[in-house]
Amino acid sequence: MMALDLHVVRSLVEEAIDLNRLRRGHQRQQRIAERKVPDYAPLLLGHTENTIGNSKDNRSYKLGDHVLCGGYHVPELENYPHVHLARQVIDPEAMLYEALWELLSWARTPSDAQLSVRPNLVCILPTCFGMKYHLNDEGAAWFSERITIDQALDTDLDDIQNLGDIPLVLEHLQYFKENLPDGVEIECPLAVGPLTLADCILGESIWISFYENPEKLHRLIEHITDAIIRLLALYKQVIGESIGTLRTGPLYLSSGGVKVSNDSMVMLSPEMFGDFIRPANCKLYKAFCGGYHHSCGYYPDHLDVLCQTQDLTVINFGQPELWDMPDAVNRIFQSGKFYYGGWQRLPGEPIEEYLRRGVELCGPQRNRAILFAKGPGPWPDPVQTMDLWYYLQDTVYPP
Numbered sequence: 001m002m003a004l005d006l007h008v009v010r011s012l013v014e015e016a017i018d019l020n021r022l023r024r025g026h027q028r029q030q031r032i033a034e035r036k037v038p039d040y041a042p043l044l045l046g047h048t049e050n051t052i053g054n055s056k057d058n059r060s061y062k063l064g065d066h067v068l069c070g071g072y073h074v075p076e077l078e079n080y081p082h083v084h085l086a087r088q089v090i091d092p093e094a095m096l097y098e099a100l101w102e103l104l105s106w107a108r109t110p111s112d113a114q115l116s117v118r119p120n121l122v123c124i125l126p127t128c129f130g131m132k133y134h135l136n137d138e139g140a141a142w143f144s145e146r147i148t149i150d151q152a153l154d155t156d157l158d159d160i161q162n163l164g165d166i167p168l169v170l171e172h173l174q175y176f177k178e179n180l181p182d183g184v185e186i187e188c189p190l191a192v193g194p195l196t197l198a199d200c201i202l203g204e205s206i207w208i209s210f211y212e213n214p215e216k217l218h219r220l221i222e223h224i225t226d227a228i229i230r231l232l233a234l235y236k237q238v239i240g241e242s243i244g245t246l247r248t249g250p251l252y253l254s255s256g257g258v259k260v261s262n263d264s265m266v267m268l269s270p271e272m273f274g275d276f277i278r279p280a281n282c283k284l285y286k287a288f289c290g291g292y293h294h295s296c297g298y299y300p301d302h303l304d305v306l307c308q309t310q311d312l313t314v315i316n317f318g319q320p321e322l323w324d325m326p327d328a329v330n331r332i333f334q335s336g337k338f339y340y341g342g343w344q345r346l347p348g349e350p351i352e353e354y355l356r357r358g359v360e361l362c363g364p365q366r367n368r369a370i371l372f373a374k375g376p377g378p379w380p381d382p383v384q385t386m387d388l389w390y391y392l393q394d395t396v397y398p399p
Contacts, residue, residue, distance in 0.1 A: 003081075004080075004081060004083065004093065004094055004097050005080070005097075006093055006096060006097045006100075006179070008080065009080070009097055009100045009101050009104065010100060010179070010181055012076065012100075012104055013100050013103060013104055013107050013115075013181050013184065014181045014182075016104060016107035016108040017107050017115070017181060017182070017183040017184070018110075019182070019183055021110060022114065022115065022183050024112065025042055025044075025111070025112030025113060025114060025252075026114060026252055028040065028041070028042040028112050029042050029112065029114065029251065029252045029253075029254070029370055030252065030254040031367065032338055032367050032369070032370050033253055033254045033255040033256075033313065033314070033338070034254065034255060035336075035338075035367060036367065037365050037366060037367055038366055038367060040366060040389070040390055040393055041359070041362035041366040041367070041369070041370075041371070041393060042111075042112035042370050042371070043111055043112055043358070043371055043372070043373070043385075043386065043389050044068060044111050044112055044113040044250045044251075044370065044371065044372035044373075045068060045069070045070040045071040045106075045109045045110075045111035045113065045372065045373055045382050045385060045386070046068030046069075046070070046071035046105045046106040046109050046111070046113055046250065046372075047068065047069065047070075047071040047072060047073050047074070047105040047109070048066075048067045048068055048069075048102075048105070066248070066249030066250055066251070066372070067342075067374070068105075068106065068113070068250065068372050068373065068374075069342075069345075069372075069373040069374055069375065069377070069379060070109075070111075070373035070377075070379040070382055070385055071105045071106065071108070071109030071111070071379075071382050072105055072108045072109050072382065073105065074101070074104045074105050074108070076104075077101060077104075080101075082098060082101070083097075083098065084135075084136075085120060085135055085141070086135040086136070088120065089120075089121065089123075089135060089168070090168075092119070092171060092172045092175035092176070093175065093179075095119050095120065095121075095172055095176075096117070096119075096175065096176055096179060096180075099117035099118065099119070099120075099176075100117065100181075100184075102117070103115055103117055103184065106250055107183075109382045110382055110383055110386055111382060111386060112370075113250035113372070114185070114247065114249075114250050114251065114252045115183055115184045115185065115250070116184065116185040116186060116187040116247035116248065116249060116250075116252075117176065117180070117184060117185075117186060117187060118186070118187035118188070118189050118248075118249075119169065119172040119173060119176060119186075119189045120189065121168070121169050121172060121189040122141075122189055122190070122191060122192060123135070123141035124164065124165045124166065124168065124169050124189070125190060125192060125197060125227075125228075125231070126143060126164075126197065126200050126201060127163070127164025127165045127166070128155060128157075128160060128163040128164045128166065128227055128231075129147060129151070129152045129155050129164075129201060129227075130147060130151065130155070130164070131143050131145070131146075131147060131164075131200070131201065132144075132145065143200060146201065146202055146203040146205070147201055147202075148202075149202065149209065149213065149216050149217065149219075149220050150216075152201050152220055152223065152224075153216075153219060153220060153223055155223070155227075157223075157226055157227050157230055160227065160230045160231060160234070161234055166231070169189060169235070170234075170235075170238060172189075173186065173189075173235060173238045173239055174238060176239075177238070177239055177240070185241075185247045186239045186241070186247065187247045187248050187249065188232060188235040188236060188239070188241065188246075188247075188259075189235070190228065190231055190232050190235060190259075191248070191259040191260075191261050191294075192228075192260075192261050193228075193260035193261055193262045193277070193280075193281060193284075194221045194224045194225045194228065194260075194277060194280040194281070194284075195221070195262050195264050195265060195268075195276075195277045195280075196261055196262060196263065196264055197224050197228075198217070198220055198221055198224055199264045201220075201224075202220075207267065210268070210272060210276065214276075217276065218276065221276060221277065221280050222280065224280070225280040225283050225284060228258075228284060229283075229284065229287050229288075232257075232258060232288065233287075236257065241257070242257065243257050243287075243288055243289060244256065244257045244288060244289030244290065245257055246258065246259060246288075246291070246292060248292065250372065251292075251340055251370060253290075253291075253292060253313065253314060255289070255290045255313045256285065256288060256289060256290025256291040256292060256311075256312075256313035256314065257288035257289055257290070257291065258284050258285065258287070258288040258290075258291035258292070259291065259292040259294065260281055260284060260285075260291060260292065260293050260294070261294045261295065262277070262281075262293065262294070262295045263295055263296050263297070263318070265277070265295050265297075265299065265302055266295070266297040266298075266299050266302070270299075270301040270302050270304065270305050273302055273305055274305045278305060278309055281293070281309060281312070282309060282310055282311060282312075285309070285310070285311035285312050285313075286310070286311050289311075290311050290312070290313035291311070291312060291313055291314075292313065292314050292315075292316065292340070293306055293309075293312055293314070293315050293316065294316040294318060295316075295317075295318060296317075296318030296319050297318070297319060297322070298319070298322040298323065300328075303315075303328065303331065303332075307331060307332060307334075307335035307337065308335070312337060313337055313338070314337060314338050314339070314340045314370075315332050315337055315338075315339055315340070316339070316340050316341045317339075317341050317342075318341075320341055320342050320343055320344055320374065321344035321375075325343050325344075325357075325361060326360065326361060329361050329368055329369055330368070332368075333363070333368040333369075338367070338368055338369055338370065339361070339368065339369040339370075339371075340369065340370045340371075341369075341371070341372065341374075342371065342372050342373065342374025342375070343357065343358055343361060343371060343374060344374055344375045345373070345374065345375030345376060346375070347376055351379070351380055351385065351388065352388060352392070354375075355385070355388055355389050355392050356392050356396065358371050358389075359389070359392045359393050359396045359397070360396065362393075363397075364397045365397075366393060366397065373385075
């Protein structure tokens, strides 16, 4: 197998970066987060390769809620070797190598996307509580054995930087910091919320615990929240990110420093989510001056709870095609928050009509959303897409 050459992909990214374009996109995204009016609503374009070669080179798991469309492909991608997640977890150089390949399309594509890479080490967090993870060649991480609530509560968080495999995360963060090209930032590898981690720790027994042991489950969720706060503050200190800002994929959030993913949320009623989980999420958002919520699925009643959540800044839908997007984005904006994410392009929909719908989502002040393209192509050259995006904003909502 060919040796990985970090210099190759680093050089390609450096050649592609336009610092002026990054600054412009940064300013537009910041104005959205501050509920100010930008010159143009930002649009984030790129291209995400789902797989390379055989299944063990599947890298689609990395980008999660940032799977971009409408950008330039990266033909060099298939000319170089790639490694699965198990190798990357133990080798910071391999992790950065693969992360920069993921980023190259974003860097080459003229849009408002920012450039941040994440050491894909979310599986490390449960090791703080004594859990052991497994990795397969396809990049999946799983925990074959669960622990009890009492075992998790017995974890002493005072020396959290040395618990489990946290030293490995710190090693990756330091390596990334020392080897990133100018213009590329680091995303903290901590995006799970208290419910997701509690679900990982307890497995299916968590759903019984909501009824049979609610007091102790409340304590567990509180304990997990404290662990997240301590770890995220530590990670931010290592990479030099402020408490109240967040880099995640192509998004720069200037009004909140924590990302909370809650895919298990739909397993709870809105009332139970509000009782058990929202207080923990609020504690996170308050500790980091605001934050980001992601969940897949369709949860219109839960959205009411999210919109009423103090200090939450931005909401992301993993499956926007399930939603009435104009209504959902308006509800989010009226609650004092904004929407970040995709809006689905319909099969055969002309690009002008698709972008016009996006412009309308952003609203007359151009500040309701930070959007990225999503759905089936074909896509025009991204320069043409961006020109049409600006033209439609000036036409639909003249400045």
